[in-house]
Amino acid sequence: MKTRARRKAERPGEILQAAFDAFAERGFAATRMEDVAARAGVTKGAIYFYFETKERLFEETVSHYSQNMLADAGAMLASAEGGCAERLRALLLHIYGRCAQDRYGRALIGLMVSDGRNFPRLVERHRRDFFAPAMGMVSDLLAAGAASGDFRPEIVAHGAEIAVAPSVFLSLMRLIFGASLALDEEAYIACHIDLLLQGLLTTKGRKNLSSRKACGEGRAPI
Amino acid sequence: MKTRARRKAERPGEILQAAFDAFAERGFAATRMEDVAARAGVTKGAIYFYFETKERLFEETVSHYSQNMLADAGAMLASAEGGCAERLRALLLHIYGRCAQDRYGRALIGLMVSDGRNFPRLVERHRRDFFAPAMGMVSDLLAAGAASGDFRPEIVAHGAEIAVAPSVFLSLMRLIFGASLALDEEAYIACHIDLLLQGLLTTKGRKNLSSRKACGEGRAPI
Amino acid sequence: MKTRARRKAERPGEILQAAFDAFAERGFAATRMEDVAARAGVTKGAIYFYFETKERLFEETVSHYSQNMLADAGAMLASAEGGCAERLRALLLHIYGRCAQDRYGRALIGLMVSDGRNFPRLVERHRRDFFAPAMGMVSDLLAAGAASGDFRPEIVAHGAEIAVAPSVFLSLMRLIFGASLALDEEAYIACHIDLLLQGLLTTKGRKNLSSRKACGEGRAPI
Amino acid sequence: MKTRARRKAERPGEILQAAFDAFAERGFAATRMEDVAARAGVTKGAIYFYFETKERLFEETVSHYSQNMLADAGAMLASAEGGCAERLRALLLHIYGRCAQDRYGRALIGLMVSDGRNFPRLVERHRRDFFAPAMGMVSDLLAAGAASGDFRPEIVAHGAEIAVAPSVFLSLMRLIFGASLALDEEAYIACHIDLLLQGLLTTKGRKNLSSRKACGEGRAPI
DNA sequence: AATGAATGAGGGTTCATTCAT
DNA sequence: TATGAATGAACCCTCATTCAT
Numbered sequence: 001m002k003t004r005a006r007r008k009a010e011r012p013g014e015i016l017q018a019a020f021d022a023f024a025e026r027g028f029a030a031t032r033m034e035d036v037a038a039r040a041g042v043t044k045g046a047i048y049f050y051f052e053t054k055e056r057l058f059e060e061t062v063s064h065y066s067q068n069m070l071a072d073a074g075a076m077l078a079s080a081e082g083g084c085a086e087r088l089r090a091l092l093l094h095i096y097g098r099c100a101q102d103r104y105g106r107a108l109i110g111l112m113v114s115d116g117r118n119f120p121r122l123v124e125r126h127r128r129d130f131f132a133p134a135m136g137m138v139s140d141l142l143a144a145g146a147a148s149g150d151f152r153p154e155i156v157a158h159g160a161e162i163a164v165a166p167s168v169f170l171s172l173m174r175l176i177f178g179a180s181l182a183l184d185e186e187a188y189i190a191c192h193i194d195l196l197l198q199g200l201l202t203t204k205g206r207k208n209l210s211s212r213k214a215c216g217e218g219r220a221p222i
Numbered sequence: 223m224k225t226r227a228r229r230k231a232e233r234p235g236e237i238l239q240a241a242f243d244a245f246a247e248r249g250f251a252a253t254r255m256e257d258v259a260a261r262a263g264v265t266k267g268a269i270y271f272y273f274e275t276k277e278r279l280f281e282e283t284v285s286h287y288s289q290n291m292l293a294d295a296g297a298m299l300a301s302a303e304g305g306c307a308e309r310l311r312a313l314l315l316h317i318y319g320r321c322a323q324d325r326y327g328r329a330l331i332g333l334m335v336s337d338g339r340n341f342p343r344l345v346e347r348h349r350r351d352f353f354a355p356a357m358g359m360v361s362d363l364l365a366a367g368a369a370s371g372d373f374r375p376e377i378v379a380h381g382a383e384i385a386v387a388p389s390v391f392l393s394l395m396r397l398i399f400g401a402s403l404a405l406d407e408e409a410y411i412a413c414h415i416d417l418l419l420q421g422l423l424t425t426k427g428r429k430n431l432s433s434r435k436a437c438g439e440g441r442a443p444i
Numbered sequence: 445m446k447t448r449a450r451r452k453a454e455r456p457g458e459i460l461q462a463a464f465d466a467f468a469e470r471g472f473a474a475t476r477m478e479d480v481a482a483r484a485g486v487t488k489g490a491i492y493f494y495f496e497t498k499e500r501l502f503e504e505t506v507s508h509y510s511q512n513m514l515a516d517a518g519a520m521l522a523s524a525e526g527g528c529a530e531r532l533r534a535l536l537l538h539i540y541g542r543c544a545q546d547r548y549g550r551a552l553i554g555l556m557v558s559d560g561r562n563f564p565r566l567v568e569r570h571r572r573d574f575f576a577p578a579m580g581m582v583s584d585l586l587a588a589g590a591a592s593g594d595f596r597p598e599i600v601a602h603g604a605e606i607a608v609a610p611s612v613f614l615s616l617m618r619l620i621f622g623a624s625l626a627l628d629e630e631a632y633i634a635c636h637i638d639l640l641l642q643g644l645l646t647t648k649g650r651k652n653l654s655s656r657k658a659c660g661e662g663r664a665p666i
Numbered sequence: 667m668k669t670r671a672r673r674k675a676e677r678p679g680e681i682l683q684a685a686f687d688a689f690a691e692r693g694f695a696a697t698r699m700e701d702v703a704a705r706a707g708v709t710k711g712a713i714y715f716y717f718e719t720k721e722r723l724f725e726e727t728v729s730h731y732s733q734n735m736l737a738d739a740g741a742m743l744a745s746a747e748g749g750c751a752e753r754l755r756a757l758l759l760h761i762y763g764r765c766a767q768d769r770y771g772r773a774l775i776g777l778m779v780s781d782g783r784n785f786p787r788l789v790e791r792h793r794r795d796f797f798a799p800a801m802g803m804v805s806d807l808l809a810a811g812a813a814s815g816d817f818r819p820e821i822v823a824h825g826a827e828i829a830v831a832p833s834v835f836l837s838l839m840r841l842i843f844g845a846s847l848a849l850d851e852e853a854y855i856a857c858h859i860d861l862l863l864q865g866l867l868t869t870k871g872r873k874n875l876s877s878r879k880a881c882g883e884g885r886a887p888i
Numbered sequence: 889a890a891t892g893a894a895t896g897a898g899g900g901t902t903c904a905t906t907c908a909t
Numbered sequence: 910t911a912t913g914a915a916t917g918a919a920c921c922c923t924c925a926t927t928c929a930t
Contacts, residue, residue, distance in 0.1 A: 638821070
């Protein structure tokens with residue numbers, strides 16, 4: 001049994017977690033405060049002690065969750081090794097794991113789509129603090145590759161979105177169709193990275209990649 | 223003033239249109255029957271003369287709209303000329319126009335994401351009657367290209383999704399971020415098609431494409 | 445195919461019949477004008493050509509039906525033979541047939557109970573034109589019996605209601621419990637008449653009754 | 667001002683009472699939840715805190731009320747003294763008081779007739795838990811009288827219904843015609859019991875009754 | 889800090905009634 | 910006469926929010 005003080009300190013976090021679960025499952029409109037309360041193991045009134053309105057609860061829930069995702073990506077990238085191609089592959093795999101294959105990552109996209117309309121401040125913050133930096137990481141990688149001669153320079157401007165799109169697309173298909181969509185995700189991802197690198201790499205980049213592989217420095221493609 | 227008979231024939235369509243507008247703008251839950259009625263120029267009760275419940279109205283609205291989209295894509299593809307690469311480009315451009323740049327196409331995706339949960343039958347029908355055939359069109363094109371030696375055969379299995387993903391991604395970004403997302407769509411699309419074809423074409427396919435262009439048979443990319 | 449004029453003349457009656465069926469089955473509130481219209485084979489609007497409102501339709505329906513019942517009872521009584529006891533028995537059997545065992549007779553009672561509240565004029569008319577005369581017939585019979593010395597004179601004042609009550613009670617039980625109430629109606633009726641006559645007859649009346657029976661002038665009890 | 671806890675404990679009962687009043691006055695369909703709420707001194711929503719739907723409220727209201735009636739009748743009978751005839755008279759008087767002369771008892775019958783159709787479970791429960799036991803009480807009394815030789819044995823099978831019918835009939839007349847029906851209830855009841863006992867008693871039973879009366883042990887009839 | 893009874897505004901749905909055809 | 914599309918007033922029910930305890 002935790003102490004009362006300890007419980008008290010944890011309440012807001014528990015509520016946020018419960019709220020995210022609930023919103024993720026049913027969306028903003030279909031989630032009742034009582035659903036959240038039940039999940040959090042408190043009563044409706046208690047939520048209002050910590051959050052002014054349902055709208056505020058939603059905003060804090062979503063932004064609380066999206067903040068973590070960026071930090072993780074940064075950490076991952078910092079520790080990645082190899083040339084630009086390998087680093088790009090590692091980043092994409094990370095994104096797949098966080099945004100398409102993780103239930104919560106998927107849910108975050110779903111919530112943005114379904115309820116973002118009514119929370120423009122939240123969306124703007126999400127764009128500024130999460131989406132733009134995340135795309136920036138991919139963009140920077142492409143720019144570095146172009147600078148080193150590994151990547152074709154034409155694609156620096158919009159390549160990041162193109163590179164990331166299939167992971168978001170996969171996420172969306174799962175959101176909409178769920179498990180009823182038959183799709184071999186491993187093969188899908190391999191195909192995506194193969195196609196992307198074929199389109200991205202210069203002749204020089206292609207050589208670098210294969211020579212490094214020959215030296216055993218790279219992982220097998222997926 | 224139209225005759226009564228004429229009005230009657232048009233009412234269901236007017237209501238469906240009004241409903242699609244309303245649902246697209248606010249989602250299922252936040253849309254009131256009165257909103258739909260007002261848009262259609264009738265009163266709440268009149269809608270119930272044509273549609274049993276709000277749920278049924280939603281289902282018919284969505285499936286009515288998605289049926290049109292597929293027919294259009296088929297017609298477009300039938301009239302497309304040129305080699306596989308040109309035909310693929312034409313199809314992708316059509317998809318961009320219908321699914322990313324058209325307000326209603328975007329809305330359709332948004333509605334599937336936000337409210338599909340509560341309409342499993344509708345989602346399944348949409349998958350079977352719209353999504354699967356649409357992806358099949360792209361898939362068939364890739365298979366034809368692989369057979370003719372223009373496209374790399376490895377990508378036949380999942381290339382369709384990868385090829386289409388950026389258009390859906392763009393659609394999603396506009397849904398979520400709206401106009402606040404600075405993005406040159408023309409350049410984005412050009413980059414996408416360039417990158418995709420680079421990844422897709424074999425050496426032979428590349429020659430076919432450029433020779434046709436040299437003869438003036440092809441349009442400039444985008 | 446009937447002529448238009450003929451159809452026209454029959455319409456109100458058809459509607460009244462349909463309305464009575466509908467009201468009898470579901471009560472006033474739960475019956476929709478459309479139900480009545482469907483039963484009558486016309487559309488809602490047509491009903492309003494003949495009846496101002498739903499209330500008026502109800503009133504005319506009920507009073508139209510209740511008018512027949514009294515005439516029948518009078519005719520029956522006029523043709524009844526035998527002494528007071530026999531005539532009383534015949535009358536009670538008639539009442540059983542019309543008010544307890546006939547679906548419509550039962551329904552009439554049900555409608556009076558459930559909806560009479562809101563139709564005071566109707567109820568008053570029913571009381572004056574049907575209920576009071578009907579009770580009067582029974583009362584007169586009792587008075588005649590008392591005058592002739594067959595019936596005990598004490599019961600003339602309220603005996604009619606007491607005599608009739610079990611048939612209404614039976615009607616009510618069927619209305620409420622339907623077929624799920626196990627009850628041998630033949631035996632019930634026999635018991636009722638037996639008990640009633642035992643209570644009613646004077647010593648002289650008893651003799652008259654049995655002597656007539658012995659002469660074969662009377663029917664067996666029930 | 668009552669404490670909150672106390673109010674909470676009383677609310678359901680207050681609502682049931684208010685609901686019974688309202689339903690009794692207007693029937694199920696014509697009673698609005700707001701009527702009930704206003705009578706109970708709460709708002710519409712509050713009712714839904716205690717009762718799921720209007721249907722459930724109706725069911726609980728009716729069965730709550732009918733349970734009391736049976737218990738009362740049992741208690742009364744247990745304390746009754748005298749021979750079978752006296753006990754029967756006492757029971758009938760009790761029934762008159764509760765089912766014909768009490769506004770609520772009358773209403774219960776009315777509700778069963780008008781709305782029972784739509785609540786088959788309720789009706790069945792009412793039959794099993796109230797009507798059958800209540801009739802059983804009368805039946806048992808008749809059987810005991812037959813066993814002791816006071817009552818004629820032929821009437822055991824259906825005598826209970828015949829005995830009770832006039833009280834229900836009176837109830838019904840008041841329900842339908844209200845005060846506009848001129849009827850001396852005291853005399854009516856006396857007539858009923860007189861007639862019934864005349865029909866019921868054997869010669870022996872008659873002697874027992876009059877001897878006890880002669881000894882001053884019995885009350886005057888009514 | 890937390891409870892949970894109570895509020896009250898709002899939305900979906902029904903249906904008697906109307907009226908242009 | 911008859912139709913049936915359309916109206917509009919109710920009514921049931923939900924749920925975010927409040928507040929006495």
